[in-house]
Amino acid sequence: MKRKTKILSTLAFLFIFCFLAAGYAAITDNLTVSGSINLEAPNEVYITSVTHAGASSGSTGTVNSYTSTLLNSTVNLTSASSSYVTFSITVYNGTNFTAYYQNTLYSEAAYDNENIVCTTSLATNAPVQSKHSLTFTATFEYKNGISVSNTTLNSLVNFKFSDELTQEEQAVDEALGRFDDILNNETELGKTFELLRDEMTSGDGLSGRNDTYIGNVIGSANSDSAAINNLFTDAEGNNKLVLEIDGVQTAVTVMVKYEDITGDGVEDMTIYMTPDKITGSIWNRPKVTVYAAVFTSTTLTGTDGTTITNWSMLGQLFKGTATTNAYSGNVFGASDSFNTDTWRSSEAYNGIASNSTIERVLAGL
Numbered sequence: 001m002k003r004k005t006k007i008l009s010t011l012a013f014l015f016i017f018c019f020l021a022a023g024y025a026a027i028t029d030n031l032t033v034s035g036s037i038n039l040e041a042p043n044e045v046y047i048t049s050v051t052h053a054g055a056s057s058g059s060t061g062t063v064n065s066y067t068s069t070l071l072n073s074t075v076n077l078t079s080a081s082s083s084y085v086t087f088s089i090t091v092y093n094g095t096n097f098t099a100y101y102q103n104t105l106y107s108e109a110a111y112d113n114e115n116i117v118c119t120t121s122l123a124t125n126a127p128v129q130s131k132h133s134l135t136f137t138a139t140f141e142y143k144n145g146i147s148v149s150n151t152t153l154n155s156l157v158n159f160k161f162s163d164e165l166t167q168e169e170q171a172v173d174e175a176l177g178r179f180d181d182i183l184n185n186e187t188e189l190g191k192t193f194e195l196l197r198d199e200m201t202s203g204d205g206l207s208g209r210n211d212t213y214i215g216n217v218i219g220s221a222n223s224d225s226a227a228i229n230n231l232f233t234d235a236e237g238n239n240k241l242v243l244e245i246d247g248v249q250t251a252v253t254v255m256v257k258y259e260d261i262t263g264d265g266v267e268d269m270t271i272y273m274t275p276d277k278i279t280g281s282i283w284n285r286p287k288v289t290v291y292a293a294v295f296t297s298t299t300l301t302g303t304d305g306t307t308i309t310n311w312s313m314l315g316q317l318f319k320g321t322a323t324t325n326a327y328s329g330n331v332f333g334a335s336d337s338f339n340t341d342t343w344r345s346s347e348a349y350n351g352i353a354s355n356s357t358i359e360r361v362l363a364g365l
């Protein structure tokens with residue numbers, strides 16, 4: 001997941017470099033692609049469409065190209081100081097986290113008429129939710145009170161969204177990517193969905209142990225923690241539950257449950273992750289931040305008759321809280337885990353209020 005992002009960032013950079021080196025005319029030719037290329041959605045916020053949304057009489061706007069959150073356009077206004085051109089722009093958030101509009105940026109080298117300004121309909125920090133689109137307008141018009149001389153603007157503007165993740169969010173994102181790999185039959189070291197299920201159901205001799213979930217929370221059995229750490233370690237030996245940036249380490253504690261969340265009678269795989277330290281007691285059960293994602297399975301049949309099970313994430317990664325609790329089977333009843341039944345969203349999704357259960361949040365999708 002991370003490598004993919006790097007490659008795409010490099011491509012985006014090369015695009016920008018092409019703009020600067022070759023000028024605008026050439027890029028339109030470069031973008032002519034024939035045949036069909038199947039690309040995965042980039043793990044970033046990016047423009048998916050730009051259309052005309054209005055102009056004053058005699059004014060015209062041309063979309064030369066767009067990539068990432070960059071728009072290259074030419075507008076020709078009239079000498080009327082009130083003339084304008086408006087584009088309607090749709091962006092898609094391919095990341096696992098809500099991104100927020102920051103500002104519209106440009107460099108003077110790629111903006112050849114300082115008397116024309118670009119204003120968007122977005123408020124600062126307007127959110128675009130993970131795996132969702134957002135449409136807004138960008139209007140090019142004269143600055144107030146200038147005397148019109150040059151009526152044309154060639155520009156490259158960047159509608160900047162902050163998809164920068166905190167280290168905790170990055171750590172959770174890495175763990176989520178690894179979980180997807182485990183479910184979808186990654187063959188390295190034999191780590192698969194089947195192995196995960198085997199570890200859940202193997203039992204560890206503790207009374208009351210539930211074979212539908214497994215975690216590496218403090219109170220879980222050593223064998224459960226070891227199994228989770230083994231599963232989340234990739235072929236290069238990197239434990240994806242620990243992220244270290246500049247010497248600062250963030251550990252992710254996970255609980256994986258095999259349960260029917262969608263209500264169709266078929267078990268789903270749910271992963272709950274917290275970057276918080278779980279420090280409760282039997283007398284004190286504080287809430288911890290818990291991210292949750294639900295994966296549902298589809299069985300596909302190949303032309304040769306073989307079948308594979310494909311797991312895909314429903315919606316997005318949801319942020320919420322859960323109450324600390326004792327891990328099932330822990331006879332001492334300490335708050336060494338968290339109770340997934342108490343999970344409530346802490347952000348609103350698709351008109352569903354925050355403080356909703358994961359079932360309710362999913363039902364709104």
Ligand SMILES: [Ca+2]
Nearest residue numbers: 260262264266
């Ligand atoms: Ca289900």
